[in-house]
Amino acid sequence: MKLSEPYSANSSFNEELVIAGVSATALVKEFGSPLFVIDEQDFMERATAWRKALDKHFGAHAGTVYYAGKSFLNKEVVRWVNSAGLGLDACSGGEMAVAASVDFPPSHIELHGNNKSEAEIRTAISSGVGTIVMDSFHEIERVARIASELGTIQKVLLRLTAGVEAHTHEFISTAHEDQKFGFSIASGAAWRAIEATMAEKSLTLAGLHSHIGSQIFISEGFEVAATRLIALLAKYRDHFDAQLPELDLGGGYGIAYLPGESSLVPDDVLADISAIVKSECAKQNLAIPKISIEPGRHIVGPTTTTLYEVGTTKNVELDAGATRRYISIDGGMSDNIRPSLYGAKYTALLANRLSTSDVVNSRLVGKHCETGDIVIREIDLPGDITPGDLIAVPATGAYGRSMANNYNHIPRPAVIAVKDGKARLITRRESINDLLALDI
C-alpha cells in the first residue's frame, strides 16, 4: 500500500515500511540506527516543481529558485540542487564551503545572514558569490569596503522587513518589526539603506528581498509583502529615474507533518503571487522585476524519514484510570530538536512489521537526560511495540539533521539516499572518536 503525505513520495507499507524500494529493516541492518533516509527522486521532483512553477508563472521574469541550504545541506544535496537548475541560499562560511567542495557555481549562490563575519564576506566576494543580501547599515559599509579592497563591484540585495508576520494558517500585517533581520520599511530604514547602498561605488544594488516566516500555508502574507516591496520599487523609480531589476520573496512554504495535512502546491502559491506582482506593477507602472524565491523546508522536509530502534517501554497510570505508554527510541532531541524547541508536531509508525494489536495512547521519547526530550507528545501506536522494533518518523528532512547536536555526547546519525531499490550513504554516522578528536 502506497503511503500518502507526510510520508515521502515513494513510501509504501507492505508488511513493513519500504522507502523507494528499500525496507526499513534492510536500511537499519546495513547502516545502523538512528538513520535519516532521504528519498532522492522525491527531492529532485520537489526541486523541479518549484523551478517549473516559477518559469510557468513569471516566464521571462522568472529569476532563481534558491534552495535554502540551512534546511539540510551536504555535498550530495548540493549536487542535486545544481542538477535541478536551482541556486543555493547559503548563510555561513560553512555552507559556502560545502558548495565550493563540489564546485557548485558561486554565481548561483546568494549569501544571507544578519551578522556575516569579515572572513565570510571576503570568501563570498573573492570566490564570486552572485548576490550578497544586506542585513544592516554596518554590513553595507563592511561589504563595500571589502569589495573595494578586492577591486570588484558586488551585486547586493537589501533584506527588508515588510511588516508581515506569517505563521502557518494566519498572518499579521503590522507596521512595526521587532526582529533582528533586515531593514524595516515602515520606519524609513529601508529607504535609508537604499540611499546608503547607492552611495557605495563598489556595490550594485540589484533589488529588494523579504522573507516573512516559515511553514506558511496561505498566500496573503507573501502578497502583502510583495505589495509593500513593489511600492518601494516605485518610490525608487521616482527618485532615481531607474528601476531595480530584482525582487526576492524568500521561502517559508508549508508542508504536511501529520496525517490529513497536505503540503502547499508550488503551482498554486506562485499563481497567487504572480497575480499580485503583475497587478501591483501595473498599478505602479513598473516593469515586472525578476522574481526569485528561497524554498527550503518544502523541498527537503517531506523527502526524509527518520528510523529509530525502540529500546524500552513502560506504562504510566494517569488520572481517571487512563494509561500512557512511554516508548523510548535511540535518538531524540539531538537529531530532532524541533518538538522541544518550538512544539513541532510529528507522526510515527511501527516500521518493521504489521501489528494487529489495538493502539494505545503513547508518548515517543528520546534517550537524552531531559524530561522534555519528547519526539511525539501524544500518539496512538500499537500496544505490542517492544524493544528491537523500528519506528519511522516522516517529514524530518528540514531542520532535523541540520539542527542536530551532540547533547549527551551522542554522535549524529548518518544520512542515506534511497532510489529505485538502492541505498547509499551520503553523510556517514558520526563516531565517538569524531567527538573525542575535538578535545585537547
Ligand SMILES: *Cc1c(COP(=O)(O)O)cnc(C)c1O
Ligand atoms: C530560513 C529561510 C528560508 C527558508 O525557509 P523555509 O521555511 O525552509 O522555506 C528562506 N530564506 C531565508 C532568508 C531564510 O532565513
